[in-house]
Amino acid sequence: MRGQRRVWVAAGVLGAAIVAAGLWGIGGRQDAPRAAAQPAGIPVTLARVAHEDLTQNIDGVGTVTSLHSVLVRPQVEGLLTALLVEEGQMVEKGQLLATIDDRAIAAALEQAEATRQSNQAQLRIVEQDLQRYRTLSQRGSISRQILEQTEAEAARLRGTLRGNQATIEAERVRLSYTRITSPVAGRVGIRNVDVGNLLRTNDSSGLFTVTQMSPISVVFALPQETLPRLQPLLGGAAPVVAHSRDGGELLGEGHLNSIDNQVASSTGTIRARAVFDNPDGKLWPGQFVTVDLRAGVLRNGLVLDSRAVRRGLDGAYVFRIEEGKAQKVPVRIVQEVEGRSLIEGLAAGDEVVLDGHSRLTPGARVEIQGDAQALARRSQP
Template identity: 45%
Template sequence: MPDSAVSVPSSRLRKRALAAAGLVVVAGAGLALGDWSDSRGAAPPAAPPPVPVVTAQVERRDVPHWQDTIGTVTALNRATLRTQVDGVLTDVLFHEGQTVQRGQLLARIDDRAIRAGLDGAQARRARDAAQLSAAQSDLTRFRQLSGGQLIARQMLDQQAASVQQLQATAQDNQASIDAARVQLSYTRILSPIDGRVGLRKVDPGNVVRASDADGLVTVEQVDPISVVFALSQDQLPNLRQATAGGAVAVQALDRDAGRLLAEGELKVIDNRIDEATGTVRLRAVFANAGDRLWPGQLVSVRVRTGRDAGALTVASEAVQRGVEGSFVYKVGADSKVAAVPVKVGYQDSALAVIAAEAGALKPGDTVVRDGQSRLKPGAAVASARPRATVLR
């Protein structure tokens, strides 16, 4: 059969293709119209739920200024007991770690040689005193005889010189006796202060010498006790102003738990600033009847350097740092937050003092204390009950 008999004319093929394309266009338009009608009839998206936060109140209160640092507990007084004479240590009259009183006898050194020397000096004084008495009697008689020109003037002068010589000898004897008594007192080791003795460094029976560097034992005064610490030289004006106003409170706290160990007061500001560190050393004194502070112990120290009376305050956690400075999120009456710029005058772990020019905040305002990471200006919040800020 010829090919022309079974083939379809090209004109008919074109008509079929155009018809199919038209159907596709109509179907697409119908789908688009359906989508448009559905979007117009749908409800708008729901608003995001309020952000849960913890809030706090802006308050006006007196705020003490505290500076934190690290200090070392030191004995208020410390004495190393050393012998001032050479001899055998015969008696030790204390127990290691014992609390002793000033003037208490702690040890004795063999004093027999010194006592013998004292006895000899006293004997010489008695002998020379007898000679002086006889010479003074002779001088009295010579003066009587000289008045009647019964003896030469030369004999009277010689006798007067002998009396003066014996008087000088008597004074020398007394000085020797006094020196021997001082040496004898050195054989009794007394505590120079109230305190606690440490470990004994020499046992009885050993020869001790005045040149021994270690001494016999140390005594440290631990009640009251002191803490030595350093602060930046920038704090020196505040410290001087605080001391001019009266006693400066100092707290000693446990370094691990932050537990308050003792409360005392600042006693000494060093007379110079350390050039290497730019700090000034200070000493505070604490009552220590319960031995809560121990010499050599490291403690956290808080020094009260000033006070803001009637200051506008917020919780420290409420203050955020941004590119343009510090700000807080203030919660409005509609439960939405606004970012309020603030200038912080003083801040510690509990409170931040807001400068007076921050007019956007006033006592009684509510600010966000926790949960700021999910906030932005205008966000709605659901606040938990405000927590009270406790001053330390």
């Protein structure tokens, strides 16, 4: 009896264990789908699309170009007797720069003046004779032929005097060339000759250059797609800002002056010129600079923090949050200014992912981190 009782107790314990295991399996199978249906969301932060006035800028790279740069060359041959300016010196228009030996030209001028005086004396004698011959011709005392010959001689001498005067003027011009003056206000460059050298008019190197520094211009190239935005700006003094090539130091502020009359077919760009007062001389001819042309203000545009915009093979896109899930939405970037993007393809108030893109896929569930409203405000200027 005692052995049978032990068997029944063991069977009861085993049955209870089987029932418990069955109940646990049923509960586990019911909880497992619930856990799989609600996986943990990907943590993200949000930014909100908002209407805003945004300054439209057109960026480019340009070269500083002087509005007036002159290679000073001799116009007469002669010995260089003096250089009256130093390299790098600022000069005014009309300032004396150098002198050339003028003795030969001065002598030729005196000779031309002496020849004119001699011909003037001859003309006075002929004119006196002509006056007498006219009186005698009226009385019939001399032949008509003598009168006509005297009139012809007087006309020849008058023509000779005009030639003498032209020669004198030409010599005076040549004499003025021996005093080389600056044709423009600007800075003197590195000289190519020293005092004592013989200057020749066919010397291509010249003495030095004088380059206007203020005002000065920047010539830059822009894509041909910007032409419709450039044309309305002509004549309106659209502001232009020039920075150093790395975009750091501000070098000057000017205005758009002109655009080229054709697009370069090889590059698909069009050249534009901006003029700067350059009072501090920070813009230097030949210098490469970055240019920021302010094309106006776009009123009430859709603006978003640029960090929210992703770029893929098909173009720019954002992840918009709808009902706690990320939806990939293609957008078009109209312009980017100081960390903000002017976009098309969204609506005001749309919430998009600002940070946490690395694990996102279309349709993924997200978990918003922080205050979405505060993030939206920080995404705006």
